[in-house]
Amino acid sequence: MQTDKNQIISELNKISDKDLGLTFGELEAVKSVIVTDSAVQVAVELIQPIQWIYSDIKSQIKNKLNELAPDHIHEIFIDEKNTPNTGRNELAGVKNIIAVASGKGGVGKSSITSNLAAGLSLSGAKVGIIDGDVYGPSQPTMYGVTDERLQVTSLPDGSQMAVPVEQYGIKIASMGFVINRDEAAIVRGPMLAGYFSMLFEQVAWGDLDFLVFDLPPGTGDIQLTLTQKIPLTGAVVVTTPQEISLADVRRSITMFNRVKVDVIGIVENMSYFTPDDMPDKKYYIFGEGGGKAIAKEFGVDLLGQVPLNIAMREGNDGGMPVVLSKDGGNQKEILKDITLKVVSGIRKINYEKSKIAAPTIEL
Numbered sequence: 001m002q003t004d005k006n007q008i009i010s011e012l013n014k015i016s017d018k019d020l021g022l023t024f025g026e027l028e029a030v031k032s033v034i035v036t037d038s039a040v041q042v043a044v045e046l047i048q049p050i051q052w053i054y055s056d057i058k059s060q061i062k063n064k065l066n067e068l069a070p071d072h073i074h075e076i077f078i079d080e081k082n083t084p085n086t087g088r089n090e091l092a093g094v095k096n097i098i099a100v101a102s103g104k105g106g107v108g109k110s111s112i113t114s115n116l117a118a119g120l121s122l123s124g125a126k127v128g129i130i131d132g133d134v135y136g137p138s139q140p141t142m143y144g145v146t147d148e149r150l151q152v153t154s155l156p157d158g159s160q161m162a163v164p165v166e167q168y169g170i171k172i173a174s175m176g177f178v179i180n181r182d183e184a185a186i187v188r189g190p191m192l193a194g195y196f197s198m199l200f201e202q203v204a205w206g207d208l209d210f211l212v213f214d215l216p217p218g219t220g221d222i223q224l225t226l227t228q229k230i231p232l233t234g235a236v237v238v239t240t241p242q243e244i245s246l247a248d249v250r251r252s253i254t255m256f257n258r259v260k261v262d263v264i265g266i267v268e269n270m271s272y273f274t275p276d277d278m279p280d281k282k283y284y285i286f287g288e289g290g291g292k293a294i295a296k297e298f299g300v301d302l303l304g305q306v307p308l309n310i311a312m313r314e315g316n317d318g319g320m321p322v323v324l325s326k327d328g329g330n331q332k333e334i335l336k337d338i339t340l341k342v343v344s345g346i347r348k349i350n351y352e353k354s355k356i357a358a359p360t361i362e363l
């Protein structure tokens with residue numbers, strides 16, 4: 001059978017990036033197809049991050065080549081399309097920065113941050129966490145690194161940078177590694193801004209697929225400044241289902257809209273409780289349906305509903321996010337599903353950015 005390069009290209013262009021709901025043709029994903037007597041080499045470029053879609057895409061390409069060039073050797077290269085980076089030199093190696101925010105304190109922002117970061121790392125992505133809570137940093141506890149301090153290293157150019165603490169392959173920088181609680185209580189205004197700049201500008205993050213930022217709770221000056229200064233890819237807003245918490249979520253979403261940061265979606269936490277011995281029961285301790293209502297009101301996605309769960313609470317206190325633990329059952333699956341939805345949301349945002357960044361012809 002004659003192997004036709006154009007036919008291969010046109011068949012490849014029909015493959016779908018299901019996450020984005022777009023074909024390779026629409027994405028201009030096929031970069032090259034080289035056909036020789038014995039081999040077909042295909043190179044495609046897709047919107048990052050690609051870790052989650054890689055094997056599905058690879059098998060779709062493989063199937064096409066099995067059909068169209070069964071007697072050839074197949075070489076398949078899947079790369080990330082370059083998206084404009086964060087625009088800040090010191091974060092040049094960081095591909096995506098996700099803020100986890102809430103209007104109200106105590107709704108589980110830090111728990112969602114730690115599990116989201118851990119969930120992202122499970123697919124081989126390089127992940128970092130910034131714990132921006134000066135007055136109550138939680139990530140050192142949630143990752144079991146409370147005794148750590150940021151170490152300083154000298155770069156080849158002579159400048160000094162702090163090295164993030166690493167746990168379970170995840171890089172962590174927390175206010176808790178910089179100042180202790182008693183000192184933190186008196187930190188205000190410009191001094192606070194200085195500490196934040198430090199976490200972004202003087203920490204050697206290196207290459208990261210994701211930097212997850214546990215924002216301090218609230219929608220005050222600090223949050224507004226941070227969301228303006230830091231090149232966020234998007235924000236995840238955490239809430240509990242009841243009305244009093246939802247009023248704060250509205251403020252939080254409005255803040256992100258104001259600073260033109262995309263809201264990836266809402267995570268409703270502490271949605272219900274299912275006792276281990278009654279797996280079919282759901283007790284709606286903090287009310288019901290709030291996350292769904294607010295997602296509808298603002299036209300954003302409800303990324304998931306996270307039940308109150310003992311293993312998750314124990315993981316938070318015990319230094320290992322439940323997503324990484326051997327136990328954790330359904331709770332893990334719910335959190336992993338949320339991670340997948342966050343990844344999809346980020347890919348959609350990056351796709352929109354790539355369209356804006358496409359070169360324009362000047363007349």
Ligand SMILES: Nc1ncnc2c1ncn2[C@@H]1O[C@H](COP(=O)(O)OP(=O)(O)OP(=O)(O)O)[C@@H](O)[C@H]1O
Binds near residue numbers: 109136
């Ligand atoms: N789904 C859950 N199931 C069980 N416990 C949870 C859950 N989510 C959070 N918690 C627990 O609730 C408490 C508050 O959660 P967390 O510290 O994540 O909230 P936060 O929004 O970051 O709070 P803060 O405003 O103080 O930063 C913690 O003790 C945490 O372990």
Ligand SMILES: [Mg+2]
Binds near residue numbers: 110111133138
């Ligand atoms: Mg917190």
